[in-house]
Amino acid sequence: MSTKSPWYYIIHWLRLYFGAHLLFSGLRYAVSGYVPEIPGVGGEWVQANANIYLYQMIKYLEIVTGAMIFFNRFTVVGLILEFPATVNIFWLNTFIVATPRQLFTGPQELFMNGVLLLAYSGWIYAATRPKLEPLWLWDGALAYRPGIGSRISCKDNVRGTKFNSEVN
Template identity: 45%
Template sequence: MIKANESPWKYLVMWLRYYYAFHYLKSGLYFVIFNYVPDFSKAGPVGPYLTEMHNVGFYPFVKYLEVVLGAMLLFNWFVPLALIVMAGITVQISYLNLFVSPHPRQAFTGTQELLINGSLLLAYGGYYVDYLRKKAEPLFLWEGFKNRKG
């Protein structure tokens, strides 16, 4: 059986994690440092949606979140948590790019987001096994830390 933490797989996973981290950091830092907001009027049917996201403050929130999530991946902090949060962003980007505004460039971006995030979720999937319980009883966070192994 192939293990994710054995060569060459661990290097492939590490490279994907770094690539995705830099992708998110670049996207977020353009906004955070330079206050760069793309011209949404050229985004086709997605433009009005993105404009309203910006008007209500959700677009800036997502950009700051991208910086935090990119840093988490880059420095290997809480990677399984970061990937789950990134999955929500990935679904939205992919839906908009593949179905709402399927321009060839957007189709590539949407597919890339799905493939990289999906691959990393699979690579770190062992951490999500506890979520796959048929029946679960309440367990406070601090109790979970007491019962944790390693």
């Protein structure tokens, strides 16, 4: 994306806002133990999660993913890790609790995470192929080479060194 495009700045602003939102939410809980008052069955559900320490785990995950997104380090990993919590927050706030505050925060969270995942989805393009061969993390650069869709081990010296299965 070109830095001359207004979308470049819009996406970066959304990334900074979403990262700061997650950091604030997680750090507010870590420092003060603040749990928002949620009425009805939604509040009971949040309390049940807190009783089994799932709520706390999600809040600390928000700190980690918020930092990843805000500081633009492993942004796609942060967005993917946060997505299940985002869907959970959206569902709980929009359909279960549905008070004015929740009707704002639930869709907002899903919108920001969804738009950012879409904006950064080019980086996960290699993983969206219908058929993939195993590829170790340290050989990940091979995923972006032309013609890599066929069997990797059948290529003649694609990565410079031979696989164990290639040695006679």
